[in-house]
Amino acid sequence: MAIGSTLPPLDVSRAPEGGEVGQVQSGWRLALREFASNRLALVGVGVLVFFVLFSFVGPLFYHGQILSSDLSSTNLSPGTGHPLGTDSEGFDVLGELMKGGQASLEVGFFAALIAITIGALWGAIAGLVGGLLDSAMMRVVDILLSIPFLFVVLIIAVRYGATVLSLSMIIGFFSWLVPSRLVRGEVLTLRVRDFVSAAKTAGSSQWRLIYKHLLPNAFGVIVVNVTFQVADAILAVAALGFLGFGLHYPTVDWGDMLSNGITYMQDGYWWLIYPAGICIVLVVMSCNLIGDAMRDSLDVRLRRR
Amino acid sequence: MTQYLLRRLGASVIVLIGISFFIFGLLHFIFPSPAIVVLGSRANRVLIAAWNKQHGFDNPWIVQYWNYMSGLIFHGNLGFAYKYDQSVASLFAERWARSAFLSGAALLLALLVAFPLGIFQAVKRNTIGDYTLTSAAFVTYAMPVFFLGLLLIQVFAFSIPIFGFEASQSNGILSIMTDWHDMTLPILTLALISIAAYSRYMRSQAIDTLAQDYIKAARAKGLPERLVLWRHLVRNASLPMVTLIGLSIPLLLSGNLITEELFNYNGLGLLFFNSLTQEDYDTLLAYTLVGAVLTVVGNYIADVALTVADPRIRLA
Numbered sequence: 001m002a003i004g005s006t007l008p009p010l011d012v013s014r015a016p017e018g019g020e021v022g023q024v025q026s027g028w029r030l031a032l033r034e035f036a037s038n039r040l041a042l043v044g045v046g047v048l049v050f051f052v053l054f055s056f057v058g059p060l061f062y063h064g065q066i067l068s069s070d071l072s073s074t075n076l077s078p079g080t081g082h083p084l085g086t087d088s089e090g091f092d093v094l095g096e097l098m099k100g101g102q103a104s105l106e107v108g109f110f111a112a113l114i115a116i117t118i119g120a121l122w123g124a125i126a127g128l129v130g131g132l133l134d135s136a137m138m139r140v141v142d143i144l145l146s147i148p149f150l151f152v153v154l155i156i157a158v159r160y161g162a163t164v165l166s167l168s169m170i171i172g173f174f175s176w177l178v179p180s181r182l183v184r185g186e187v188l189t190l191r192v193r194d195f196v197s198a199a200k201t202a203g204s205s206q207w208r209l210i211y212k213h214l215l216p217n218a219f220g221v222i223v224v225n226v227t228f229q230v231a232d233a234i235l236a237v238a239a240l241g242f243l244g245f246g247l248h249y250p251t252v253d254w255g256d257m258l259s260n261g262i263t264y265m266q267d268g269y270w271w272l273i274y275p276a277g278i279c280i281v282l283v284v285m286s287c288n289l290i291g292d293a294m295r296d297s298l299d300v301r302l303r304r305r
Numbered sequence: 306m307t308q309y310l311l312r313r314l315g316a317s318v319i320v321l322i323g324i325s326f327f328i329f330g331l332l333h334f335i336f337p338s339p340a341i342v343v344l345g346s347r348a349n350r351v352l353i354a355a356w357n358k359q360h361g362f363d364n365p366w367i368v369q370y371w372n373y374m375s376g377l378i379f380h381g382n383l384g385f386a387y388k389y390d391q392s393v394a395s396l397f398a399e400r401w402a403r404s405a406f407l408s409g410a411a412l413l414l415a416l417l418v419a420f421p422l423g424i425f426q427a428v429k430r431n432t433i434g435d436y437t438l439t440s441a442a443f444v445t446y447a448m449p450v451f452f453l454g455l456l457l458i459q460v461f462a463f464s465i466p467i468f469g470f471e472a473s474q475s476n477g478i479l480s481i482m483t484d485w486h487d488m489t490l491p492i493l494t495l496a497l498i499s500i501a502a503y504s505r506y507m508r509s510q511a512i513d514t515l516a517q518d519y520i521k522a523a524r525a526k527g528l529p530e531r532l533v534l535w536r537h538l539v540r541n542a543s544l545p546m547v548t549l550i551g552l553s554i555p556l557l558l559s560g561n562l563i564t565e566e567l568f569n570y571n572g573l574g575l576l577f578f579n580s581l582t583q584e585d586y587d588t589l590l591a592y593t594l595v596g597a598v599l600t601v602v603g604n605y606i607a608d609v610a611l612t613v614a615d616p617r618i619r620l621a
């Protein structure tokens with residue numbers, strides 16, 4: 001195989017126990033190369049970069065009626081001045097899409113960040129300490145995992161109102177469970193490795209063990225999970241918006257845009273439904289593609305080592 | 306085996322108790338009392354306090370938790386929906402069959418399609434057919450339930466008017482079950498999402514199984530390929546599906562919520578949606594609680610089924 005022949009020779013004498021910095025770096029570079037050879041993953045990255053630029057840089061160049069509505073020009077079909085038409089309140093659909101993208105990506109990112117922070121710490125502590133604390137912490141995870149996530153998120157969002165910040169927090173606080181299990185599993189195999197024992201012998205505190213040794217080594221699992229978390233959070237925001245409990249003016253979300261368009265479905269106003277729906281599908285799909293490819297590339301890294 | 310199942314049952318009961326504490330505590334914190342909903346927003350403080358006292362909402366929450374749980378366990382009392390002026394149990398009794406039919410039919414359809422699809426993809430992997438199906442599954446998997454439903458409505462109710470754009474509005478479960486014109490699209494919407502997930506999982510399971518030594522051995526001794534697939538591949542690859550089905554109950558429940566709202570189908574999901582807008586605390590509490598209990602029960606049943614079906618677990 002072409003990739004295999006370009007690999008640097010493994011310096012066995014330098015990394016006797018597989019825990020040294022030099023080898024980890026080459027492992028990451030290997031994973032990156034594997035990732036880059038996956039064409040679908042690159043498409044995913046491309047689509048995601050496009051949507052980040054579209055949502056955050058786009059409004060700087062596109063001066064449609066992003067924040068102002070024009071009630072004399074509602075439900076216009078796509079044409080000059082409005083590349084994707086206008087909605088029933090006279091907002092420009094392309095401009096709304098950009099703003100909806102901002103909200104979706106922000107909530108997706110922040111929710112994933114919250115989820116992964118709580119989850120990684122929870123899993124690492126449970127896995128490292130073990131014993132009674134471990135089983136108590138994992139029962140908490142079992143309990144929360146059995147509660148249908150969307151219902152609780154809906155109830156809280158309805159009661160306290162939905163903003164980008166509140167939605168990120170609500171979704172984040174209810175989606176750290178799977179990452180905590182994954183990280184715990186990883187920590188369970190890491191904590192008996194020699195480099196952890198060495199660190200312990202050298203007098204590292206539990207915290208130092210967690211953030212200097214365990215979490216960096218569980219990083220692969222964490223990163224892969226983040227991408228899926230982002231996708232799930234974006235889907236959850238869209239579902240909330242569709243049900244009418246999503247973000248309010250002046251923030252827009254794609255699910256809400258789509259549900260407003262349903263009224264005009266029989267009139268054939270396709271631009272009110274499909275652009276928003278396609279945006280959701282593309283962003284979620286690219287996150288999933290990236291996550292899958294990362295998981296594969298990290299797997300290969302493990303197999304080749 | 307019995308010992309394992311009993312231990313698993315004990316763990317499930319602990320999880321159930323934890324769930325009831327968490328959900329009750331959370332909803333109690335969010336909606337301390339339905340007094341405002343019942344008496345109206347202009348009720349004065351004295352009236353609210355009197356109402357709370359009369360209905361036991363002035364007790365500490367642990368007492369309220371105990372009252373609610375003992376009522377639920379000993380009398381099947383799920384609370385009272387003030388907006389509907391009806392007990393929650395009777396509201397559920399009117400609707401559960403409709404929701405169960407929707408999820409049941411969707412689950413059955415999903416299994417019937419995803420199962421052979423996954424096996425087919427594994428056997429013919431890396432061919433055009435496999436790539437096409439994988440891409441289709443990938444797109445469907447990324448699709449929100451409501452967008453998929455809308456696409457189906459656009460194509461099969463408006464462009465080619467074969468099916469209705471609204472679910473059956475009938476009350477009788479029998480007439481709903483025979484109403485293929487209006488029920489096809491909701492069932493299909495819910496099923497397609499599951500098919501995407503199941504077929505991908507089935508494919509990877511079958512590929513793993515195909516690499517096992519006993520498949521090679523079966524082929525090497527000259528067993529016809531058809532028998533290799535039926536006896537060795539299908540039976541072994543289908544075991545993990547049991548767990549997946551148990552785990553997918555929450556997905557079905559939340560899928561129901563959105564699908565029932567989209568197709569205006571008067572089931573439990575739509576009841577939850579209406580209760581959300583009306584802040585009907587008891588209904589929300591009961592629905593979340595029932596959903597969580599179903600999830601735990603589903604997982605347990607999947608474990609039992611897997612234990613019974615798999616001799617490696619049964620005899621261990």
